[in-house]
Amino acid sequence: MRTLIKNIDILTMDENNTQYKKGCILIEDDRIAFVGHETELKKVAEKGTKYDRVEDGKGKLALPGFVNTHTHIAMTLFRGYANDLPLMEWLSRKIWPMEDKLVEEDIYWLSLLAIAEMIRGGVTTFADMYMFMEETALAVQHSGVRGVLARGLQGPDANSQKRLEENKRLWENWHGRADGRIQVMVGPHAIYTCDPSYLVKAMELAGELGVGIHIHLSETRQEVDNCIKELGKTPVRHLYELGLLDGHVLAAHCVHLSSDDMDILKEKDVKVAHCPSSNLKLGSGIAPVQDMIDKGITVSLGTDGAASNNNLSIMKEMALAALISKGVREEPTLIPATSALEMATVNGAKALGLDGDIGSLSPGNKADIILLDVNGPHYYPQAHWESHLVYSGYTSDVYSVWVNGKKLMEDRKLFTVDLDKVYSEVNKIYKRILGE
Numbered sequence: 373m374r375t376l377i378k379n380i381d382i383l384t385m386d387e388n389n390t391q392y393k394k395g396c397i398l399i400e401d402d403r404i405a406f407v408g409h410e411t412e413l414k415k416v417a418e419k420g421t422k423y424d425r426v427e428d429g430k431g432k433l434a435l436p437g438f439v440n441t442h443t444h445i446a447m448t449l450f451r452g453y454a455n456d457l458p459l460m461e462w463l464s465r466k467i468w469p470m471e472d473k474l475v476e477e478d479i480y481w482l483s484l485l486a487i488a489e490m491i492r493g494g495v496t497t498f499a500d501m502y503m504f505m506e507e508t509a510l511a512v513q514h515s516g517v518r519g520v521l522a523r524g525l526q527g528p529d530a531n532s533q534k535r536l537e538e539n540k541r542l543w544e545n546w547h548g549r550a551d552g553r554i555q556v557m558v559g560p561h562a563i564y565t566c567d568p569s570y571l572v573k574a575m576e577l578a579g580e581l582g583v584g585i586h587i588h589l590s591e592t593r594q595e596v597d598n599c600i601k602e603l604g605k606t607p608v609r610h611l612y613e614l615g616l617l618d619g620h621v622l623a624a625h626c627v628h629l630s631s632d633d634m635d636i637l638k639e640k641d642v643k644v645a646h647c648p649s650s651n652l653k654l655g656s657g658i659a660p661v662q663d664m665i666d667k668g669i670t671v672s673l674g675t676d677g678a679a680s681n682n683n684l685s686i687m688k689e690m691a692l693a694a695l696i697s698k699g700v701r702e703e704p705t706l707i708p709a710t711s712a713l714e715m716a717t718v719n720g721a722k723a724l725g726l727d728g729d730i731g732s733l734s735p736g737n738k739a740d741i742i743l744l745d746v747n748g749p750h751y752y753p754q755a756h757w758e759s760h761l762v763y764s765g766y767t768s769d770v771y772s773v774w775v776n777g778k779k780l781m782e783d784r785k786l787f788t789v790d791l792d793k794v795y796s797e798v799n800k801i802y803k804r805i806l807g808e
């Protein structure tokens with residue numbers, strides 16, 4: 373299958389930040405075969421200029437699909453349920469008791485609801501940590517997106533061994549499946565929900581499976597203060613000394629970091645998922661993003677779950693990431709629009725170990741492409757695309773979405789998710805669990 377999208381402006385987000393005016397993109401099966409000007413395409417087209425489908429991209433802007441590197445997608449059920457509480461109170465009083473009522477099949481429908489929202493917001497890949505993850509894997513398979521999935525692990529307690537086994541089974545059943553769209557990580561929740569011996573077990577499982585670790589890290593001041601009080605060291609140093617940072621690690625939040633912590637994150641090449649909305653809403657603080665970038669740490673963007681955001685918009689996270697640092701540090705030069713876009717695309721790919729496959733519109737990469745309708749007044753004058761996207765864009769501008777060379781949405785209509793059916797199932801779950 374060969375599809376040519378022509379007459380389109382393109383932000384490739386490749387290492388040279390190459391951009392094209394009225395360029396074209398050739399998709400061959402699941403990969404990008406060419407990005408550039410049509411005159412060049414004709415010169416290099418080995419298989420001729422016959423296409424199964426040609427699309428006119430006039431009035432659209434193409435860029436790589438956004439990567440959401442930290443979320444708990446099934447928490448869409450709790451969107452708006454508990455607001456204005458600090459993290460520990462929010463978790464222990466509101467979220468955890470309700471989560472106990474969730475059954476396996478709920479997770480499928482709640483995941484599909486989140487995936488539909490993400491596709492409509494231009495997110496083509498997400499990294500998730502939760503429970504009943506095989507249901508989320510099924511939702512990824514059916515919906516056509518790309519997912520990096522981890523079983524959330526807490527322990528030790530009566531079920532902690534079972535959770536490790538579930539993470540392993542998730543890997544056995546789903547790693548590399550759905551045309552390669554599903555990857556599996558190991559998901560120890562955090563240092564305050566996993567004791568050192570359990571963290572080591574999670575680390576050993578990741579080593580055995582040859583996969584990365586997805587963990588919450590230094591999210592609140594309380595987490596850091598308690599760790600120092602109990603263990604005499606910061607959470608980052610605690611994980612470092614356990615050896616947990618020796619493999620591929622995706623660390624969500626990293627709000628409260630010492631200079632020594634940042635040196636460790638750089639030394640161990642830990643990838644950070646910056647989640648500004650969630651950090652603001654839970655009053656957790658503001659991550660030192662520019663300092664991390666200056667150190668050479670890979671910083672990507674996550675929404676966290678819809679219960680603490682309350683949506684799954686990476687475009688919103690881009691705007692916040694750029695704006696907060698400038699305001700808090702009283703320095704407008706921090707996090708320019710290009711950096712925010714890198715965080716949402718190429719850095720997201722690196723954070724998940726998927727660079728070389730996704731994150732930029734480059735020949736050979738998977739065809740994970742989004743087209744934005746840039747005819748709205750908020751995109752005029754039609755120049756300065758990076759600035760428009762970060763400071764002026766809305767998720768509702770996303771016009772079409774491709775993942776793995778397959779079109780999942782056009783003109784905002786979803787092809788793989790039956791929204792009416794999802795809404796009806798989610799309503800039933802809501803009534804059963806939250807009793808309204």
Ligand SMILES: [Zn+2]
Pocket residue numbers: 442443444588624676677
């Ligand atoms: Zn989280």
